[in-house]
Amino acid sequence: MVPLNYYLVLSAMLFAIGTAGVFVRRNLITILLSIEIMLNAVNLTFVAFGRALGSADGQIIVFFVMTVAAAEAAVGLAIVIGLFRHRESLNPDSWTALKW
Amino acid sequence: MQGWLSILIMIALGAGFALISVVLSSFLGPRKPTPEKLAPYECGMPPVGDARERQSVKFYLVAMIFLLFDIEIAFLYPWAMALRDLGWNGFAQVLLFIALLLAGYVYVWRKGALDWGGDQATARRRSTIGD
């Protein structure tokens, strides 16, 4: 069996990659993908802990995280499309109607 | 360790074979380009239009709705596994869950988000959503 720490290190790395992506990338879709990577890192942590502890709670919470991620993606993409109709750009730096 | 080694050899063999064929054919094969040969292969037919055609935003809407209704399965599987333990009580709760989804479905349907184009359908959606 693969030790728990391997999973934790992997998910920590994934989480770091996702976080870095949110800050570094300048395209809305890529930022959304980075956030998805963060959420999946969280899922991995939950499942790994759940297996190591022998409890189902970790898996249950992952179901809910997945559902929420799907709902968020749907809403987020709809909002992004709404914005794109106004701006023809997905670069966050080009949003100027409000001070960032 | 023994099992992993054989997999490693398998990967090396596969990658090596692919690499050797591509490299060899690019060295040995004759090179006489014609417009037909350079055109993208589309089942033997002459290519029509651009592959990066813009799709109607309706496809996106349908995909999104599919995604949302699809995820419900994630909750039905665990229930199915625990069906006998949960009994009729659990069954009633799943029915409630489905009823909630159904309300969403009725909403989506009446808003016209499931209509696939067609002038009548579009016109009706315009009149219900109002944009």
Next chain:
Amino acid sequence: MPPGISTSDFYYILPELVLTAGALVVLIADVLLPRERRSALSWVTLAAVGATLASLLPFTSTHVEVAHGLLAVDRFALFFKIVFLVAAAITVLMSVRYLAIEGASPGEYYFLILCATLGMMVMAGGIDLITIFIGLETMAVSFYILAGFIKPNQRSNEAAVKYFLLGAFSLGILLYGMSLMYGLSGTTNLRVMATSFGAMAGDSRLALAVILVVAGVGFKIAAVPFHMWAPDVYEGAPTPVTAFLSVGSKAASFAMLIRIFVEGLPSASEDWRLLFWVLSIATMTVGNFAAVTQTNVKRMLAYSSIAHAGYVLIGIVAGTSRGITATLVYLMVYSFMQLGAFAVVVMLRRADVVGDELKDFSGLASRNPFAAFAMLLFMLSLGGIPPTAGFMGKFWLFSAAIDAHYYWLALIGVLNSAVSLYYYIRIVVFMYVKKETLGSEPTTSPTLAVVLAVAVAATLVLGVYPQLLFNVAAASARTLGAAGATAALR
């Protein structure tokens, strides 16, 4: 114990069920009613909120855990549920004319308001990471859509994108913290967690989880340095949504914060007290000083609401039962004055004026004396001047801090209140001293008049006769933790 959720569990979540049913009725009625009848939906929504409030009545002294410890039905949750439902009702009343002017369809709007309220109620009752997280997201996703509800408006669009991006990002951080909490304790139930963390005080892995959760919650309550989204979102979102966001979402996030930290992490209280101490001071100071320079009233109120999150954190830092009581009192009081102030901004929105700039307030005293007086009262209350409710709220917060020997925190809070008076009084000066006026005559609609009257009455009554609210809040704070045991509170 039988598996699954029993019938009695359903009895205890009756208010949530009523609200869900109401939301579904609104949603279905929106597609079935003909267009010209849809304005009736606001009354359906109000009826749903009213029915939910009524269905809280059987649970005024209940103290149970529902569904194997997923939700707690206690007076702490009850207190917050009342705050949310009252705020939702006021928001609906505020929205009637606003939506008509903006030309937005009411059905989805009211549905989303009810969904957000439902999420908040689950957050306040949740004593399990799963329920808290689901409640939080029900609320947050509704607010993402609501912030961008005025589709033709570019500012509304931008507000929605910014809120969504930072909201989803903060969710990731919060969840990561939660996953570590789960891994370290082996349970998702906060009360079980508290016992299994008992021996782990000072563990560095626990400290990491605490830091992540503090950051995630910090985003939700808009505490500095996680506040960047708030001014933009508050300015760009439709004004009634901004009002509901700044009151409901903030109160719900504080309820979640208290549940997670006071109920779930009492053993790490050294860590989170210190973090919140720093956050509180930074939030108060940055919020107030940034508000001074604003010319847009919604943006100014956004910074003011950031500063108020800093004040409320004082009660959390104190961490005593008195501090939690002061937090509850302040959140209730803050709801009324903040909603009232936004109601005046909503009133100034006419067909020809956007009405959220400072200069739009000039000459209001002569054009609409009642609204100007109401705004004056809300500003004094937000600034903490007696005899308003805001003064009593601040008084209890600061005295709770002194009681728990956080003298510096109380002192900085008082100094910040003094700074905040500057920009609150500036609005008053515009209303009463400046004469040049813009656009058509601002008038109250019947629903807006009700909102203003309720907010004014609450701000005055709670300021003059605060004892009742204090007693209720104290009784609510006492029910934190498993029945009979309040080890969390010193």
